[in-house]
Amino acid sequence: xxxxxxxxxxxxxxxxxxxxxxxxxxxxxxxxxxxxxxxxxxxxxxxxxxxxxxxxxxxxxxxxxxxxxxxxxxxxxxxxxxxxxxxxxxxxxxxxxxxxxxxxxxxxxxxxxxxxxxxxxxxxxxxxxxxxxxxxxxxxxxxxxxxxxxxxxxxxxxxxxxxxxxxxxxxxxxxxxxxxxxxxxxxxxxxxxxxxxxxxxxxxxxxxxxxxxxxxxxxxxxxxxxxxxxxxxxxxxxxxxxxxxxxxxxxxxxxxxxxxxxxxxxxxxxxxxxxxxxxxxxxxxxxxxxxxxxxxxxxxxxxxxxxxxxxxxxxxxxxxxxxxxxxxxxxxxxxxxxxxxxxxxxxxxxxxxxxxxxxxxxxxxxxxxxxxxxxxxxxxxxxxxxxxxxxxxxxxxxxxxxxxxxxxxxxxxxxxxxxxxxxxxxxxxxxxxxxxxxxxxxxxxxxxxxxxxxxxxxxxxxxxxxxxxxxxxxxxxxxxxxxxxxxxxxxxxxxxxxxxxxxxxxxxxxxxxxxxxxxxxxxxxxxxxxxxxxxxxxxxxxxxxxxxxxxxxxxxxxxxxx
Amino acid sequence: xxxxxxxxxxxxxxxxxxxxxxxxxxxxxxxxxxxxxxxxxxxxxxxxxxxxxxxxxxxxxxxxxxxxxxxxxxxxxxxxxxxxxxxxxxxxxxxxxxxxxxxxxxxxxxxxxxxxxxxxxxxxxxxxxxxxxxxxxxxxxxxxxxxxxxxxxxxxxxxxxxxxxx
Numbered sequence: 078x079x080x081x082x083x084x085x086x087x088x089x090x091x092x093x094x095x096x097x098x099x100x101x102x103x104x105x106x107x108x109x110x111x112x113x114x115x116x117x118x119x120x121x122x123x124x125x126x127x128x129x130x131x132x133x134x135x136x137x138x139x140x141x142x143x144x145x146x147x148x149x150x151x152x153x154x155x156x157x158x159x160x161x162x163x164x165x166x167x168x169x170x171x172x173x174x175x176x177x178x179x180x181x182x183x184x185x186x187x188x189x190x191x192x193x194x195x196x197x198x199x200x201x202x203x204x205x206x207x208x209x210x211x212x213x214x215x216x217x218x219x220x221x222x223x224x225x226x227x228x229x230x231x232x233x234x235x236x237x238x239x240x241x242x243x244x245x246x247x248x249x250x251x252x253x254x255x256x257x258x259x260x261x262x263x264x265x266x267x268x269x270x271x272x273x274x275x276x277x278x279x280x281x282x283x284x285x286x287x288x289x290x291x292x293x294x295x296x297x298x299x300x301x302x303x304x305x306x307x308x309x310x311x312x313x314x315x316x317x318x319x320x321x322x323x324x325x326x327x328x329x330x331x332x333x334x335x336x337x338x339x340x341x342x343x344x345x346x347x348x349x350x351x352x353x354x355x356x357x358x359x360x361x362x363x364x365x366x367x368x369x370x371x372x373x374x375x376x377x378x379x380x381x382x383x384x385x386x387x388x389x390x391x392x393x394x395x396x397x398x399x400x401x402x403x404x405x406x407x408x409x410x411x412x413x414x415x416x417x418x419x420x421x422x423x424x425x426x427x428x429x430x431x432x433x434x435x436x437x438x439x440x441x442x443x444x445x446x447x448x449x450x451x452x453x454x455x456x457x458x459x460x461x462x463x464x465x466x467x468x469x470x471x472x473x474x475x476x477x478x479x480x481x482x483x484x485x486x487x488x489x490x491x492x493x494x495x496x497x498x499x500x501x502x503x504x505x506x507x508x509x510x511x512x513x514x515x516x517x518x519x520x521x522x523x524x525x526x527x528x529x530x531x532x533x534x535x536x537x538x539x540x541x542x543x544x545x546x547x548x549x550x551x552x553x554x555x556x557x558x559x560x561x562x563x564x565x566x567x568x569x570x571x572x573x574x575x576x577x578x579x580x581x582x583x584x585x586x587x588x589x590x591x592x593x594x595x596x597x598x599x600x601x602x603x604x605x606x607x608x609x610x611x612x613x614x615x616x617x618x619x620x621x622x623x624x625x626x627x628x629x630x631x632x633x634x635x636x637x638x639x
Numbered sequence: 640x641x642x643x644x645x646x647x648x649x650x651x652x653x654x655x656x657x658x659x660x661x662x663x664x665x666x667x668x669x670x671x672x673x674x675x676x677x678x679x680x681x682x683x684x685x686x687x688x689x690x691x692x693x694x695x696x697x698x699x700x701x702x703x704x705x706x707x708x709x710x711x712x713x714x715x716x717x718x719x720x721x722x723x724x725x726x727x728x729x730x731x732x733x734x735x736x737x738x739x740x741x742x743x744x745x746x747x748x749x750x751x752x753x754x755x756x757x758x759x760x761x762x763x764x765x766x767x768x769x770x771x772x773x774x775x776x777x778x779x780x781x782x783x784x785x786x787x788x789x790x791x792x793x794x795x796x797x798x799x800x801x802x803x804x805x
Contacts, residue, residue, distance in 0.1 A: 084784060084796045095781045099751065107771070115721055116751055198721065228786045228796065234758035235730050235787075238723025315727045316699070350735060355788050365800055 078141045078448060079224050080369050081189045088231065089191045096120050097179035104176065119237070121167075121195030122178055123500075130498070131170045131178060132195040133185060137205045137223040137247075138166035138451040142438040145449060147188045149434030155181055160434070162419060162427040164491060164542055165202050165244070166451040167195055171498055193231055198239045198326075200230035200311070205247045206254040207452035211460045213408045214251035217274065219266055221367045222303065223247050225358070228366075229304050236311045240318035241326035243311070244283075256453060256569035258282045258291045259545055261328045262310060267297070274300045280310060280340065281332030282573075286537035288544035289329045290573045294341035300363070302348075305356035309348035313340070373446045373461060381411030386464035396471055402482040402524070404467065411464055417449070417457035417474060418481040418489070422514050425507045426492040427455035436477050444470055454491055454530075456484065486523040487531060487596070488514050491542055495535030495552065496559070502535030504552025504559035504585070509533060512589035517596075526596060529610045532567070545569040547610050548595060549576040550588065559585045565595065565622060566614045577619055580627050594625045642772035644753070644764040645741070647779050649772045652765070654691060654712065656745070663688060670714050670743075673698065693745065696724040704736035713738065715761065717746035726759045733760030733790050753778040758789030 081089070096116075103113040114124075121132035133148075140148075148168055152160050155177055161169045173181060185191055194201055203223040210218040226245055230236070236243075248255040249266035257263035263279035276298045282291030298306050310328075317335075319325045332340045375381075390397045405414040417437060419427050429437075437457060441449045444466045445459040452458060462470055474480035483489045490513065493499065495506030510533065517523055532546030536553075543549035549564035561583050564576030583591045598621050603613045614622075643652040656670040663669065663682075668689040676683065676692045683690050691712030694703060707713055713732065715725035725744065732738040743763035744756055750770055757779060766772055779791075786796045 082800070084799060087784065088782065088786075088796075091782045098777075102750075107774075112720065112749060112751070198723075231786055232755075232782065233787055234755035234785075234789055235726045236723070237755055238721050238726065238752075312727050312731075315723055320722060320724075359801070361801070361804065362797055365804075 078139060078371050079136075079220070079366070080371070082369065085228070086186075086189065089186045089189070089193070092120075092191060092193055092232075093179065093182045093186050096182060100176070100179050115197065117178075118197035119194060119199060120178075120182070121192035122175070123196060124175075128172045129175050129178070131173045131181065131192060132163065133168045133170070133190060133192050134195050134202050135167050135190075135451050136202060136227050137209065137220050138207055138453075139220065140449045140451065141188070142442040142447045142449075144188045144190055145434050145438035145441065147184060147190070148429075149431040149438070151181055151184065152429075152431040152434060159428050159430045161425070161494070162429065162451045162455045162457065164453050164455060164493075164540060165195075166204055166207075166453055167202055168451070169494075171494070196242070198241050198243075199237050200233060200239075200243045200245065203227055203230070203245045203247065204255055204260075204453060206250055207450045207454075207458050208254060208405060208414055208460065209249070209450075211407045211409075211412070211414050212250050212254075213406055215408070216249045216268065217266060218370075219247040219249040219255075221363065221370060222249075222264070222266060224366050224370075225303065225363065226307070229307065233311075235308075236315060239311070239315055240320045241323070241328075243314075243328065245307075253569075253571045253573075256542070256545065256573075258571075258573040259284055259288070259542070259569050260291065262307065263291045269297045276300070276303065278306065278310075280344075281329040281337070283327050283329045284539035284542055284544050285327070286324060286539070287327075287329065288539065288575045289333065290575065291329075292332060292337035294337055294344060301358040301360070302352055304358060305351040305354070306344075306348055308356055309344045309351055312347055313343045317343075371446065371448075375409050375412070375461075376463070378409075378411035380463075381409075382464035386467055389468045393468075396468060398520075398524075399471055399480055399482040400467065402486065403480070403484045407461070413462050413464060413467055414458055414460040415445075415462045415467060415470055415474075416452075416484045417459060417479045418483055419456050419479070420483055420489045421478045421481045422488075422518060423511070424478070425494075425497075426490060426510055429457075433477055433479065436473070437479070440470060440473060454489060456489070482520060483523060485528045485530075486520075487517050487526055487529045488523060490531040490533060491546070492533045493535050493540035495533075499535060499540075501538055502552060503537075503554035504535050504561065506533045506535040506541060506550075506552060509550065509552075509561070509585075509588055513592055516589050516593055525606070526600070527606065527609060530568075531592070542569065543567075544575050545573065546576060547614070548592065550592075553582055555582065561585070561588045561591075563588075563591060563595075563626075565619065566611065568611060579619065580623055583626075591626055595622055598622050598625050641748075641766040641768045641770060644766065644772060644775060646762055647757075647776065649776070654743075656693070656714070668712075670712065673703065691741070691743070694728065696722065696728065698728070700728045700731050701735070704732060704738065708736070708738065710740055712741040712743060712763075714743045714745050717744055717748055717752075720747040720749050720752060722747075725761070726756065729756070729760040730790070750775045750778050754781045757791050758785065758787070758793070760790035762790075 123130040156170045245262045246260040248257040259282040265277040278295040279291035403416040445461040496502040533550040534541035534543040545567040551562040567576030670691040693714035
């Protein structure tokens, strides 16, 4: 964990007092609905279909056991007994009462948590790799840089009223597990030819109704220049980003209309005037932030792995199957990263009950240095488990219904809250997720299909990242009915690409069938079991999928006007 | 018309904001648009009036800073409280161009924006008519430190950390 110093804590405490005052002024009629809306949004409070929704920031996805227990307590005391992991690795509660929100925030502040800038047209939570710090393919741990960015962006006076929301992600590994190129700013931490640490900067990626892959505007930025360069980008955007049309207001539209080269010129000109000023970091600033992350007392491989793990694997095929699917390598010999699957059958993807929060906290405390990470695929990870302990962790996760062996498989799908909760949605997504789950429940079948990312959003805003799903599903409203547009071939990794639309949208009754047909075509077309869905799609293209989905009927089918 | 807060105190507003087609008064302090100021610069200089200029929030302040450097007042526009362009303008005027006169926010100027505006170098606020000026004064005390450097000279977290170590 990053541990707040007294200054970090004081700012969060002052925010609680400020928001309490704003809420009281609103309830007393001194603040209009519209004005309070923009203020509460900056504190993650939406008014949803049935009740307010409170989004709590989990910077770079990292949570402590103490924080998990607090979330469990909040779920129990102020909500209906559960919370929800979002695709920005935050936690959402769907049923708090408006007048209790200041109290919830005060409780959160006692465990170094807050809801600052989790919504609104400002700089949002910075995200990164869920395996940061433990991945073998990592150059450096990206989380201190995320924390630096959190601090730089928190209450930034100049960038609190941007044209639109603004999201930043960091990745420092060979495999991009942070969907870096679909962010407003994507940062790859790297070394230059001389061996100096710095960043490649990508700008203008994003999902939503105009999905785009980010473009590189600087190949190498020195480590100490992070703040000045971010500030230059944000200033250009604040000045020139469109404000006349909410659907054209993201930075991606500005980058596209100016062209990446021209945008980069403007940023570089601004940066030239900022880079040698007070925004320049000192090495000690970075060191101090790094030093406030807990250092873990790892034990030797012999101590972490006494051989019992291997014996369990050989003796228990269910355990072995789960290990194969739900654990990942750790850079320290003798340790594994263990995924907590929040994608059990019958549960809305990403939901966690109060009892599960508490139990995961206990597991983390006992087996993973008291830490858990939320993933952008809406699961959790106990990232630091000794091999000796993996069997016990599995048993406990199984009791908790958190051990479905489906990480990376078809039923590990990403899904927004959809029409069941969200005021913006056109169509349900949780019900469709359930359909898919029922249809593909056989795990053997799923394993045969292999790595497959299905991502689903209930509306164009794209909270479920459908544009970068291997199979993307987007809910649309058609004459008051729920229909679904399907895309194939999206990816949010280093080879980022946007999915292609299959054709006309598909009805609620048919969408499960459609997914089944797509899978069948893949299984027929793939060249061996090692060729993934994405590889097959890139090789064979849309035609065979289109043929199976629509046959010759497409010409008669109604094309979406919207 | 709303109240004025100047340098964190409720103050009398002795400036008149003139429409482009309004006649010049005989004496006093007037705020005119950048367009009018450019068109009637000599007449304004000869009028004996004290003149401030209101810049559109689409203006690149880098391009006008030299022209406006000697003015006692520059007004920036907040057409809607969610439009943050003036924050960048004020900050660039103060930090890059060293502007020392009054920077005044006009338009949809509300209680909950004052703290950040003042951090960006805006020091005068023509509050929207429904704002309670006394209550608004509290906004400047919402925070007593910040992660970012600001015109209000709150200590930054970085400076304090560096000092702690020294």
